[in-house]
Amino acid sequence: MTDDLRAILGPKGFTDDPVDMAPWLTDWRGRRTGRARALVSPASTQEAAAVARWAVANRVPIVPQGGNTSMVAGATPSADGDALILSTRRMARIRSISAEDDLLVAEAGVTLQTVHDAAEAAGRRFPLSLAAKGSATVGGLVSTNAGGTQVLRFGPMRALLLGIEAVLPDGSLFEGLSGLRKDNRGYDLRQLFAGAEGTLGIVTAAALRLVPAVAQRVVAWVGLPDAGSALTLLRRLEAATGDAVESFELVPANALALVLAHIPGTRAPLAGEHAWHVLVEATAVSAEPPLGSRIEAALADAAADGVVADAIVAASGAQADALWKLRESISEAERADGVAAKHDVSVPVAAMPGFIASARAATEARFPGTRVIAFGHLGDGNVHFNVRAPAASDGAAWLVGQGDEVSAFVHDLVGAAGGSISAEHGIGQLKLAEFARTAGSARLAAVRAIKAALDPLGIMNPGKLVPPPQA
Amino acid sequence: MTDDLRAILGPKGFTDDPVDMAPWLTDWRGRRTGRARALVSPASTQEAAAVARWAVANRVPIVPQGGNTSMVAGATPSADGDALILSTRRMARIRSISAEDDLLVAEAGVTLQTVHDAAEAAGRRFPLSLAAKGSATVGGLVSTNAGGTQVLRFGPMRALLLGIEAVLPDGSLFEGLSGLRKDNRGYDLRQLFAGAEGTLGIVTAAALRLVPAVAQRVVAWVGLPDAGSALTLLRRLEAATGDAVESFELVPANALALVLAHIPGTRAPLAGEHAWHVLVEATAVSAEPPLGSRIEAALADAAADGVVADAIVAASGAQADALWKLRESISEAERADGVAAKHDVSVPVAAMPGFIASARAATEARFPGTRVIAFGHLGDGNVHFNVRAPAASDGAAWLVGQGDEVSAFVHDLVGAAGGSISAEHGIGQLKLAEFARTAGSARLAAVRAIKAALDPLGIMNPGKLVPPPQA
Structure with missing residues (x-):
C-alpha cells in the first residue's frame, strides 16, 4: 500500500x-x-x-x-x-532573510539554533529561546506556540509569526508567507495554526519577525525574602529600564538546592540563604546609555526598601552564563533527584505569588510526603509546578498510582484561580483527558467544530489536542 | 414576533x-x-x-x-x-483594572477614549490609538483587529488582547477573560475572534494588556528627498533609541498640500518644499536618559548623510499636537477636496517605497487625470492608497462608474507585490467581492469551513467577511 x-x-x-x-x-x-x-x-x-x-x-x-x-x-x-x-527534517532550508525587513523565512525543519545563527549573521536577532533549541524546529515551535524565557518582552511564538505556509488536510496548500506586518483579510489562519499541534495541517514554512541585535546584556541573580517581592521588583525594574527586562525567572530555594546537589560545576550565587531567587536578564539594542548602572541602582534601592535581600550582577559573559545554567539545570536536577508529577500552569501575573504559596501548602497537605517545586516564568504568570514523589516511595510506582489524582488536584486549584492547565506545553496526548475535564462546554464545542470543519476525515495528528466526543 | x-x-x-x-x-x-x-x-x-x-x-x-x-x-x-x-452601547462598563497586572477588562461598548482615560487614571497606558477613538468601541476594535498609529511598536489589537468573552452563534457563552499572559489550551479562540468582524459571535467583553505610562514623548516632523530615505531613517532611529519609535507616518507633499489648503489653522511645519515627509513619535517610560537629544542627534547625522532634508522636533506638547493634526487631518482634507477610490494596502515594509512609486505611476497612467495620494503607516508597510477622481470629472459619478475597475487594478498591483488588499480595515461588505476574487482557493475554503462550523445557521453578521459560495 x-x-x-x-x-x-x-x-x-x-x-x-x-x-x-x-x-x-x-x-x-x-x-x-x-x-x-x-x-x-x-x-x-x-x-x-x-x-x-x-x-x-x-x-x-x-x-x-x-x-x-x-x-x-x-x-x-x-x-x-x-x-x-x-x-520535517529534510525541509531544513532558510528560504530568505532580510535585515531591512526584519524578516526570516524558514522551512519547518530548521532548528531554533539555526534560526538564531542566521539572524545573528545578518546582524539581527530572533528573540525566542528555550532549552531544546538545538533540536526544536520551526514547525514545532509554530505548532505548539512555543514560549521560553523571553515571552515577557517579545511574546510567544505567535507574536513573532508573520506568516505560514501549510499543507491543509485535503492536500491543498495555504500560501501565507508574505511576511506582512498588517493583514486583515478574513480569519487569521496563521494564528489558528499557531498552537494547533498539527491537528489542522502540516506547517511547512514560517515567516518570522526579527528584532535588532543586542548591544548590551545585563544578567542579575537576586535573593528575595518572599515571592511577592519578586513582582514588586519586576515592576520597579520595568519602571527603571522601560522594556529592557526580557527574562524574569523565579527559582525557589529548594530548586536551587537540587541544582547545587546534582549538577557538577555549579555553586551558590549568593552568600546567604534566601527563600526565593530571581534570575533577571535585560538587554538594550544601543550601547548607550549603560543599562548595568540603572539596574544596579534599582537593585540598590530595592535592597534599601527590603524588597531585595541580596543581589549580584554578572560581571562577564561567563558569569552570566553560569547564572543561566543554574536556572536551566533545574529540570535536569529534578530528574536526577527522582520522580515528580509535573504541571505547566499559569494564573494572572499578580496572583502568582499567592497561588504558589497556597497551592503548595494545599498540595503538600493533601498528599503527605510530597514536596512542591514551583519555578519559572514569573513575569508571565507561568510556573512549572512540580510535585515530587515522597522520598520514601518508589517514585515510578507513585507516579503511576497517584499521578493522575495529583494532577487533577493541582489543575482544580489552577481552575479556581482562573488559570490555565497548559501555559506553554500544549495539550498533546498527555493533557487530553484533563483538558476535556476542565475546558468547559463552549470551548470544547468550538475546538471540535473547527477540527471537524478543517479536517473532516480526521487525518491530521489524531488523538492530540481535540478531545474525542464523550461516549 | x-x-x-x-x-x-x-x-x-x-x-x-x-x-x-x-x-x-x-x-x-x-x-x-x-x-x-x-x-x-x-x-x-x-x-x-x-x-x-x-x-x-x-x-x-x-x-x-x-x-x-x-x-x-x-x-x-x-x-x-x-x-x-x-x-453594544449599554454594555459600557469597565469591569476591572489592575495596574499590578497591567490588565483592564472592559465590556464591548466601552469606547477607546474611555479605555485610555481609565488606564491613565491607574498610572498605566493602553497603547492603541486611532482617529475614531471617541466612538470606536472595544468590541469593534477586537472584531476588526484594529490597527492605528502605534502598531509599529505594540502591534495591532490582537497583540494587546489577553482574553475575550463572547456569545457564540448557538447562544452559549465562551468565557475566556482570564487575562493570562500564556495559555496553550487548544485552538486560540481569542485570536480567531480578533478580526472575525462579528461573523463568529458577539464579543461582549475583552481583557486588554496595559503598558507603563509614558514619561517622555518626542514628536518630530521630517522632510525627505524620497520615500526610500524614510525607511533608512526609521532603521537609524530604531538603532539609536531601541524600541522607542512607536509611530512612523508617511505624508507625501500632495497630502500635506491638501491639508494646508482645507484645514483651518494648519501651517507648513518646514520652510522648504519636500517630496516626502514623515511624522515620528518616540516615547520612553522613564524620564532619564533624555530621548529628545538622542533623536536630534540621529536626525542631524541623517541630515549630514543626505538621508534627511530638513527636520523639526516639537518643543512643546502643543507643537506636537499641531504636527499630529497635519497627519490626522489628511482624510478630512481629502473629503473636502473631492472624491477618491480608497485602498488600505500593505506590502513587506522594505518594499513599500518602491511599491508606492511604481503603483502610483502605473495607476495614474492607466487612469488619466487621476492623482494618487499614498500616506500612512510606513513603519508597518501599510499605506492608504487613494486614487483621486480626475479634476474635470463629476467625482461621485466617476466613483460609481470607475471605482471598481480602479480598485481591481490597484489590488492586482498589491497582489503582485505579495501584499494584502486589507491591511487594517477588514473585509466587511465593501471588500467582499475583491476578497473573493483575490484570496486564493485554500484560504477561501478554510474561511468558509470555519464560518459554517461555528455558525451553521449563518446568523452572525451575514454578508460580511465570508464570501458566499460561487453560484
Whole structure:
C-alpha cells in the first residue's frame, strides 16, 4: 500500500524499517510509545502535499514531527500503527532573510539554533529561546506556540509569526508567507495554526519577525525574602529600564538546592540563604546609555526598601552564563533527584505569588510526603509546578498510582484561580483527558467544530489536542 | 414576533421605531444603507446571550454594532431588513483594572477614549490609538483587529488582547477573560475572534494588556528627498533609541498640500518644499536618559548623510499636537477636496517605497487625470492608497462608474507585490467581492469551513467577511 509513497519520496524520504523508525516512536519524556506504518521525510512542500493527498486517498493518518521535543507527546503516533510519521527534517532550508525587513523565512525543519545563527549573521536577532533549541524546529515551535524565557518582552511564538505556509488536510496548500506586518483579510489562519499541534495541517514554512541585535546584556541573580517581592521588583525594574527586562525567572530555594546537589560545576550565587531567587536578564539594542548602572541602582534601592535581600550582577559573559545554567539545570536536577508529577500552569501575573504559596501548602497537605517545586516564568504568570514523589516511595510506582489524582488536584486549584492547565506545553496526548475535564462546554464545542470543519476525515495528528466526543 | 425580545430587554433595550434606528442603518462612510427588524441594546452579557438564543430559535440574523465606525460597512445590516442590529452601547462598563497586572477588562461598548482615560487614571497606558477613538468601541476594535498609529511598536489589537468573552452563534457563552499572559489550551479562540468582524459571535467583553505610562514623548516632523530615505531613517532611529519609535507616518507633499489648503489653522511645519515627509513619535517610560537629544542627534547625522532634508522636533506638547493634526487631518482634507477610490494596502515594509512609486505611476497612467495620494503607516508597510477622481470629472459619478475597475487594478498591483488588499480595515461588505476574487482557493475554503462550523445557521453578521459560495 505504501509503495506509491516510496516512489514519490525516494529512498531518502521513506522508510518502514523498524530500526530506523524506533527513535521517533517514543516522545522525548519517555511517556508514550506508538507505532507507525512508515516514516516519511519529504524534502519539499510539494512532496509534503503529495503525502497528504496520498493520505487522504487512503484514509491514513499523518503525525507531523519536528525535533520530537514535545513535553506532552504531541508528535508521537498512537499504538495502533495506522499512521505515517511525517518528519520535517529534510525541509531544513532558510528560504530568505532580510535585515531591512526584519524578516526570516524558514522551512519547518530548521532548528531554533539555526534560526538564531542566521539572524545573528545578518546582524539581527530572533528573540525566542528555550532549552531544546538545538533540536526544536520551526514547525514545532509554530505548532505548539512555543514560549521560553523571553515571552515577557517579545511574546510567544505567535507574536513573532508573520506568516505560514501549510499543507491543509485535503492536500491543498495555504500560501501565507508574505511576511506582512498588517493583514486583515478574513480569519487569521496563521494564528489558528499557531498552537494547533498539527491537528489542522502540516506547517511547512514560517515567516518570522526579527528584532535588532543586542548591544548590551545585563544578567542579575537576586535573593528575595518572599515571592511577592519578586513582582514588586519586576515592576520597579520595568519602571527603571522601560522594556529592557526580557527574562524574569523565579527559582525557589529548594530548586536551587537540587541544582547545587546534582549538577557538577555549579555553586551558590549568593552568600546567604534566601527563600526565593530571581534570575533577571535585560538587554538594550544601543550601547548607550549603560543599562548595568540603572539596574544596579534599582537593585540598590530595592535592597534599601527590603524588597531585595541580596543581589549580584554578572560581571562577564561567563558569569552570566553560569547564572543561566543554574536556572536551566533545574529540570535536569529534578530528574536526577527522582520522580515528580509535573504541571505547566499559569494564573494572572499578580496572583502568582499567592497561588504558589497556597497551592503548595494545599498540595503538600493533601498528599503527605510530597514536596512542591514551583519555578519559572514569573513575569508571565507561568510556573512549572512540580510535585515530587515522597522520598520514601518508589517514585515510578507513585507516579503511576497517584499521578493522575495529583494532577487533577493541582489543575482544580489552577481552575479556581482562573488559570490555565497548559501555559506553554500544549495539550498533546498527555493533557487530553484533563483538558476535556476542565475546558468547559463552549470551548470544547468550538475546538471540535473547527477540527471537524478543517479536517473532516480526521487525518491530521489524531488523538492530540481535540478531545474525542464523550461516549 | 419580536415581542419576546421587547420583554427580555425592556424599553431601553429594544426599539423598532424607524426614527430611532435610522442613524445605525448607514455606515460611517455613507457607502451602504440597510434595514433592520429592530435595534436591540442588551445591558449585559446575559441579555446578549438571550438575544442570541431568541435569534437561533427564530432564525433571525444579528448584526453586532459598536461605534459604527467601520471603514468597510462591517456593522451595517443588509437591505432585506431581516436582521436585528445588536448595539453594544449599554454594555459600557469597565469591569476591572489592575495596574499590578497591567490588565483592564472592559465590556464591548466601552469606547477607546474611555479605555485610555481609565488606564491613565491607574498610572498605566493602553497603547492603541486611532482617529475614531471617541466612538470606536472595544468590541469593534477586537472584531476588526484594529490597527492605528502605534502598531509599529505594540502591534495591532490582537497583540494587546489577553482574553475575550463572547456569545457564540448557538447562544452559549465562551468565557475566556482570564487575562493570562500564556495559555496553550487548544485552538486560540481569542485570536480567531480578533478580526472575525462579528461573523463568529458577539464579543461582549475583552481583557486588554496595559503598558507603563509614558514619561517622555518626542514628536518630530521630517522632510525627505524620497520615500526610500524614510525607511533608512526609521532603521537609524530604531538603532539609536531601541524600541522607542512607536509611530512612523508617511505624508507625501500632495497630502500635506491638501491639508494646508482645507484645514483651518494648519501651517507648513518646514520652510522648504519636500517630496516626502514623515511624522515620528518616540516615547520612553522613564524620564532619564533624555530621548529628545538622542533623536536630534540621529536626525542631524541623517541630515549630514543626505538621508534627511530638513527636520523639526516639537518643543512643546502643543507643537506636537499641531504636527499630529497635519497627519490626522489628511482624510478630512481629502473629503473636502473631492472624491477618491480608497485602498488600505500593505506590502513587506522594505518594499513599500518602491511599491508606492511604481503603483502610483502605473495607476495614474492607466487612469488619466487621476492623482494618487499614498500616506500612512510606513513603519508597518501599510499605506492608504487613494486614487483621486480626475479634476474635470463629476467625482461621485466617476466613483460609481470607475471605482471598481480602479480598485481591481490597484489590488492586482498589491497582489503582485505579495501584499494584502486589507491591511487594517477588514473585509466587511465593501471588500467582499475583491476578497473573493483575490484570496486564493485554500484560504477561501478554510474561511468558509470555519464560518459554517461555528455558525451553521449563518446568523452572525451575514454578508460580511465570508464570501458566499460561487453560484
